[in-house]
Amino acid sequence: MKEMLHHRVVEVQEALLSKNKAFSRQNRAVFDEAGCRVINLLSSPGAGKTTLLERTLADLAQRIRVAVIVGDLATDNDARRMGGYGAPVVQITTSDICHLDAAMVGKALEEIPRPLPQLLFIENVGNLVCPAAFDLGEHDRVALLSVTEGEDKPLKYPTVFRTANLVLLTKWDLAEPAGFDKEAALRNLSAAAPFATVLPVSARTGYGMDAWYEWLRERLKGEDVNGDAQQRSS
């Protein structure tokens, strides 16, 4: 009985991931056709995804065409926070679903005005586990680790960090009061995310934001970093 249930769970998970793979391919084809670079942001709840994007929209939305798709279990708070910067923002409310999937993104994409923007951010549900398994059709994956979460998180939540092209160490202005051990964090990141670029940022003070924008500019040229996006899509 227990074995049968386990077998059914595995079967349904495989069917879900296979269906997701098909939708992610469709999304990626649409993005590539439109020349739209897509960045999937993953982190714990409260690591600062929305604050980072607010500042990024304020700084970039006048210069490049950008849009945001944002996922949450409940509320449209984040979409409201990111409104008003001249960039389209579409909210996905997942109810009890702990991650975005490619079909949800495909549907939200219909609400983004054509032609598609040069840059599309997808702010995933705040969760360091479930979103990692779902390719949304993105070109790049950015994992945020706030300095208040502790240096050990890359080891404890390995998949999110292993599949990231870039790790942003957020809330850098709190590193000192939080007693953040940068050396330990970098050691853990080089074990868990050996191919990822690591940048410290503070969206509040502006520290490190230029390096983040420079990283984005390189992505807009269509360069792939360390091949992780391809590995995920293969």
Added chain:
Amino acid sequence: MKEMLHHRVVEVQEALLSKNKAFSRQNRAVFDEAGCRVINLLSSPGAGKTTLLERTLADLAQRIRVAVIVGDLATDNDARRMGGYGAPVVQITTSDICHLDAAMVGKALEEIPRPLPQLLFIENVGNLVCPAAFDLGEHDRVALLSVTEGEDKPLKYPTVFRTANLVLLTKWDLAEPAGFDKEAALRNLSAAAPFATVLPVSARTGYGMDAWYEWLRERLKGEDVNGDAQQRSS
């Protein structure tokens, strides 16, 4: 095809939760028979569950019999951190599973020396979504919200907070540098978790720890707060 898969997902989820319910009843019967009070701790990754428990073990383990079951996707870091205080600590490594379930806890329970302790903490996987649906047989549910995560999290992750008897506002020493808005947080908590007690704590400075211990002492007398534990088990 899509509808069929959706139907199968719902069916498997219901089977999983029903199986979990049976195991949680078994666990609760074992706990009640032994007079063991069980506290399930839920939060985002890095909200401070392990640090809180380390200090709690240091302060209480000489006076009352206490044990810990701790869940993580990977590593036994947390079990090692909580060792050395004279309390048994059992690590559950869930691999890619985003929450503990009652069967995992039942199995880990076999490694706790008999007679069972007066107080058993279960430190769940760091995740504000998935653990909420799984009753482990606990008597009380404690949600941790660190002041660095933002005041809006109770609204965005409603189930964890709605089913909690107690909400600990952790890392209270960082409230000021993080710009934490206590009034906004309490307003959101009273909407999302109207029956929960709310206590600010800092395991680093010791602020508020006495109120947390007082809350635990009341639980050890076997009093039920606000009936939530019963609601979950019914």
